[in-house]
Amino acid sequence: MLDISDLHVSVDGKEVLHDVDLHIGEGETHVLMGPNGSGKSTLLKAVMGFGGYCVTSGSIVYKGREITHLPVHERAHLGIGIMFQRPPSIAGLKLGKLLAAASHMSEDAIEALAQSVNMEDLLNRDLNVGFSGGEIKRSEILQLKAQQPEFVMLDEPESGVDLENMALMGKAIAHLLEKDAHIVERHRSGLIITHTGYILDYLDADQGHVMIDGRIRCHGNPREILKVVKEGGYKECLRCKQM
Amino acid sequence: MQTDVAELEKLSPKDRERLALTGLDLEMKSRCGSFFQIDQDVVHTSCNVRGIEVLPIGAALEKYDWLQDHVWKAVPRDKDRYTRYVARQEKPQGVVVIAHEGSASVMPLQACLFLLAEPVQHVHNIVVAREGAEIHLISGCASSVQMEHGAHLGVTEFYVGKNAKVTSTMIHSWSAGISVFPRSAAIVEEGGVFLSNYVCMRPVRRIEMYPTAHLVGKNAVGRFSTIVVGTPGSHLDLGSRAVLAAEGTSAELVTRAITTGGTIISRGHILGETGSTRGHIECKGLILKDGIIHAIPEIEGRRTGTELSHEAAVGKIARHEIEYLMARGLDEETATATIIRGFLDVKISGLPVVLQKQIDDAIDKAEKGF
Ligand SMILES: Nc1ncnc2c1ncn2[C@@H]1O[C@H](COP(=O)(O)OP(=O)(O)OP(=O)(O)O)[C@@H](O)[C@H]1O
Ligand SMILES: [Mg+2]
Numbered sequence: 001m002l003d004i005s006d007l008h009v010s011v012d013g014k015e016v017l018h019d020v021d022l023h024i025g026e027g028e029t030h031v032l033m034g035p036n037g038s039g040k041s042t043l044l045k046a047v048m049g050f051g052g053y054c055v056t057s058g059s060i061v062y063k064g065r066e067i068t069h070l071p072v073h074e075r076a077h078l079g080i081g082i083m084f085q086r087p088p089s090i091a092g093l094k095l096g097k098l099l100a101a102a103s104h105m106s107e108d109a110i111e112a113l114a115q116s117v118n119m120e121d122l123l124n125r126d127l128n129v130g131f132s133g134g135e136i137k138r139s140e141i142l143q144l145k146a147q148q149p150e151f152v153m154l155d156e157p158e159s160g161v162d163l164e165n166m167a168l169m170g171k172a173i174a175h176l177l178e179k180d181a182h183i184v185e186r187h188r189s190g191l192i193i194t195h196t197g198y199i200l201d202y203l204d205a206d207q208g209h210v211m212i213d214g215r216i217r218c219h220g221n222p223r224e225i226l227k228v229v230k231e232g233g234y235k236e237c238l239r240c241k242q243m
Numbered sequence: 244m245q246t247d248v249a250e251l252e253k254l255s256p257k258d259r260e261r262l263a264l265t266g267l268d269l270e271m272k273s274r275c276g277s278f279f280q281i282d283q284d285v286v287h288t289s290c291n292v293r294g295i296e297v298l299p300i301g302a303a304l305e306k307y308d309w310l311q312d313h314v315w316k317a318v319p320r321d322k323d324r325y326t327r328y329v330a331r332q333e334k335p336q337g338v339v340v341i342a343h344e345g346s347a348s349v350m351p352l353q354a355c356l357f358l359l360a361e362p363v364q365h366v367h368n369i370v371v372a373r374e375g376a377e378i379h380l381i382s383g384c385a386s387s388v389q390m391e392h393g394a395h396l397g398v399t400e401f402y403v404g405k406n407a408k409v410t411s412t413m414i415h416s417w418s419a420g421i422s423v424f425p426r427s428a429a430i431v432e433e434g435g436v437f438l439s440n441y442v443c444m445r446p447v448r449r450i451e452m453y454p455t456a457h458l459v460g461k462n463a464v465g466r467f468s469t470i471v472v473g474t475p476g477s478h479l480d481l482g483s484r485a486v487l488a489a490e491g492t493s494a495e496l497v498t499r500a501i502t503t504g505g506t507i508i509s510r511g512h513i514l515g516e517t518g519s520t521r522g523h524i525e526c527k528g529l530i531l532k533d534g535i536i537h538a539i540p541e542i543e544g545r546r547t548g549t550e551l552s553h554e555a556a557v558g559k560i561a562r563h564e565i566e567y568l569m570a571r572g573l574d575e576e577t578a579t580a581t582i583i584r585g586f587l588d589v590k591i592s593g594l595p596v597v598l599q600k601q602i603d604d605a606i607d608k609a610e611k612g613f
Contacts, residue, residue: 050563051566076571082570101573102572
């Protein structure tokens, strides 16, 4: 579904991602871990095509089509969706209005969708303005539910979310990724950035990757990786790679 | 008084469309009264609410002697050459609205001033809300599509009595060659509320105004909201001023300005003359194409216990905001328009729903042009 090859990405003239390779098949969910500032969010933003994240070499191929230089909205139309780690606030734009513009759903349908993630009170609020940490995450999930992307990128979906809402988020994400569907009928794929791995309590991930200093240093079973990192930190990943 | 809506029906369809842009409702569905003046002729006055009268100024002055005390009191007659010009007229025209004690209507009263063929239109309007009265005015000012040049001089004096509330919403729809010089001021007594809203999204040659609210009674409130777009060739010099002259008074001046090539000067002045007063000026500007937005907020405190502040920002739409919406599938143009629409969205507390809707509509119609 997504094939990233030899990707180099610069931000502000400085190379942040070096030679990244990542392949995510149809129906697969991958987890991306790594220390702060290692380039995880940068990778997601480069895949979405945000300005300022300049691909200097390499390619991003989505469903067999090269998208490295497509504008953001065309990637969205092709089925790529993203949950932002820190989305901007937009004064005067109601969350409900954005959902309508992004999905062409009726008001009632939007209302029902909002209820499913306890967000009906926020539909009439200005987008992200004064939203709490957990509200931001739920609003992002709600937007993705409206958008129904086939490839979902989630940047730390569990950060700032309380225990009760974590279950709700976990289920919503599992649903977005068709985790309830039989494996042969599952077509949606995902890439999830996580520090804590809490999300793995709600859905199974097929593969894990560790990014350090802008390079993917390790691939493997996500739970195994999580265990190693919890015990020995990321330096353990570096050591293991060197062995 | 004569009821001659037929006069308005003589206007060309294009002109009527333009009038509709200013919020004029010929069918009077959500209006409690009307006043129409074309050039210097009053063609229609009506009001269907008990205790509220709408009269041409001449007739009003004949009917009520006390009204004489409300002429050129809020706005000084010799303020400038435009007020002097209006004061010099032998046959002053304009509307007088009197909301007698305790009368109230949430439905707005509409005043429509249309510049059809004469080079200069002058009006002198007086709005009096006696104790406890509540009225909402919507004045649409527009010029005929066939009018290339002309000037509109409008003096409006507001007298907001004890615990009375007056809102005045003005939506302008002129042509690129028209110059407009409104001169207005309000005197607000104890517990009174004066809200003034100004919207101008269409081309105009020159608009120059600086209305003032004198909050002379305890706890009086004044609020000005201005939403404007400066198109190429337009010169908008807009300000609003509040004088906090009694304890407990407060004022807020809010402006959203967009230039697509025109010049906008956004002035604001709050004068804290007394203690226990509060005032805030907020001006936000967006430069979409090279033009000028010049914000000049002034706050002037003269006593301990007055709290005044201002914030002004001029800039562009942040790229990451546009891309955020693009990531949800909106193309760049739609994303930009959506953010601009949000930027212009000033919710005015205390404004009746029909009027807020009118303002929203005026913005929605203009939004397509960015
Ligand atoms: N827009 C930007 N401008 C300047 N530097 C940037 C920008 N975006 C990313 N960087 C830099 O690139 C590096 C990688 O940042 P990135 O946000 O991708 O890290 P991350 O792995 O997501 O970290 P975290 O776990 O803290 O979210 C950091 O040094 C960061 O400061
Ligand atoms: Mg990050």
